[in-house]
Amino acid sequence: MDYAASEPGTTAVASALAIKILIAGGFGVGKTTMVGTISEIRPLHTEELLSERGIGVDDTSGVEAKVTTTVALDFGRITIRQGLWLYLFGTPGQDRFWFMWDELALGALGAVVLADTRRLQDCFPAVDYFEQRGIPFVVGVNCFDGARRYDPAKVRRALGLSETIPIVLCDVRERESVKNVLTTLVTYAVEGV
Amino acid sequence: MTGDDPGPLIRLFGLTGGRARPQGEMFDLVAIVTTVGGSYEPADLIPEHRAVLWLCRRPTPVADVAAHLKLPINITRVILGDLRREGLVTIERPRPVAQTIDERIYREVLHGLRSL
Numbered sequence: 001m002d003y004a005a006s007e008p009g010t011t012a013v014a015s016a017l018a019i020k021i022l023i024a025g026g027f028g029v030g031k032t033t034m035v036g037t038i039s040e041i042r043p044l045h046t047e048e049l050l051s052e053r054g055i056g057v058d059d060t061s062g063v064e065a066k067v068t069t070t071v072a073l074d075f076g077r078i079t080i081r082q083g084l085w086l087y088l089f090g091t092p093g094q095d096r097f098w099f100m101w102d103e104l105a106l107g108a109l110g111a112v113v114l115a116d117t118r119r120l121q122d123c124f125p126a127v128d129y130f131e132q133r134g135i136p137f138v139v140g141v142n143c144f145d146g147a148r149r150y151d152p153a154k155v156r157r158a159l160g161l162s163e164t165i166p167i168v169l170c171d172v173r174e175r176e177s178v179k180n181v182l183t184t185l186v187t188y189a190v191e192g193v
Numbered sequence: 194m195t196g197d198d199p200g201p202l203i204r205l206f207g208l209t210g211g212r213a214r215p216q217g218e219m220f221d222l223v224a225i226v227t228t229v230g231g232s233y234e235p236a237d238l239i240p241e242h243r244a245v246l247w248l249c250r251r252p253t254p255v256a257d258v259a260a261h262l263k264l265p266i267n268i269t270r271v272i273l274g275d276l277r278r279e280g281l282v283t284i285e286r287p288r289p290v291a292q293t294i295d296e297r298i299y300r301e302v303l304h305g306l307r308s309l
Contacts, residue, residue: 016252016285017293018223019302038309044260073266075256080305084298087223087256107221107287109294109302175309183306190299 016083021185022104024091024130025114026122030142031090032074034114034172038179039076039088046073071097086182091126101129110136110189112181114172117141117150120158127159136189138166140181205268208241213267215274218286222266223254225285226273234281241272242281249282 023031035043071092078086089104105111111130115123123139130137139161141150152167161167166184170177228249238246241262248261259269276282 016225016227017298018225018254018256019294019298020223044256046256046259046264046266075260077257078305078309080302083252084301084305085223085254086302086305087254089222089256103222107293179306179309183303186299186303186306190296190303 018085018087020104020108021086021088021182022091022101022108022111023088023114024101024111024123024126024137026116026119026126029114029116029119029122030144030172031114034112034140034178034181035074035076035088035090037172037175038078038182040079041077043074043076043090046075071100073100098129105130105133105135108135110138110185112185113137113139115139115141115155115159116144117155120155123159127161136185136192138168138181138185138188140168140170140172142172143169144171205265208239208264209268209271212271215270216278217274220255220270220273220284221287222256224287225252225254226258227252227283229281229283235279242276245272245276246281255284 023034025031032043073092074090076088078088080086086109091104092100111126113123113126113130127137127139129135139155139159141152141155143150150169152169155161155167156163156165166188168181168184170181172178226245226249228246230250234246241264244262245258248258253261255269255273256266258273259266262269262272264272273282273284277284
């Protein structure tokens with residue numbers, strides 16, 4: 001049924017605005033930690049309940065496909081001022097949840113792709129995704145041990161990133177470091193406006 | 194939600210009548226939900242509906258509503274769609290990013306981040 005045309009109460013509320021920033025990258029790279037470091041609330045955890053629509057081709061054929069599963073979604077919040085919030089969403093790690101990325105990415109200010117130099121290939125899918133959709137992103141190289149021994153130029157080459165895309169060395173446990181990543185992203189995104 | 198206990202699923206089914214999508218126009222994860230002031234509140238509202246109306250007296254993004262209700266986002270959406278249909282809440286319509294985030298907003302966000 002379609003009630004959209006006569007729906008009561010769908011007028012735009014212009015006074016409040018929530019802006020999405022996505023935190024992407026491979027499993028265990030520090031996405032949730034990053035959200036937790038900067039969020040003013042404990043990262044909220046919600047689950048998206050999926051019907052069979054969300055399950056990919058990995059279902060065994062011949063088996064009843066009506067599986068229900070959940071995908072966890074962690075997010076944090078930064079209040080810029082009354083009525084203006086930043087929401088940081090840690091994107092689901094598994095590739096089969098791409099459709100959720102689409103929803104998360106729609107209208108997003110931009111994304112941080114977290115990279116672990118020991119497993120750089122883990123962030124290829126995220127880099128491809130944001131490049132293809134023209135969503136502004138920066139790459140944050142998470143230096144777990146605090147040692148700044150990674151060469152951003154090598155990371156750029158390995159990921160095939162254009163010169164314009166910022167690469168930031170960071171420690172997602174450090175507030176100032178996460179602030180630096182986010183301000184880099186916003187500065188980069190505003191250039192495209 | 195895994196395991197053998199079907200309790201949570203049955204409860205979710207009861208909240209939504211088994212629907213997976215909200216009625217009416219789809220809305221974003223961070224669309225702003227606002228309780229319509231002074232609207233008539235039916236006596237037979239379920240607790241989740243009451244909780245939303247209470248929370249959204251201040252404009253609140255959908256994701257926060259879900260976290261507050263401790264419910265999956267799509268279940269929360271069905272609930273919000275029902276409340277919208279009853280005229281009890283308004284939900285911000287989807288708008289292209291270029292229309293919502295202008296240079297002034299970017300500047301505000303940058304300033305806000307730097308002064309954290």
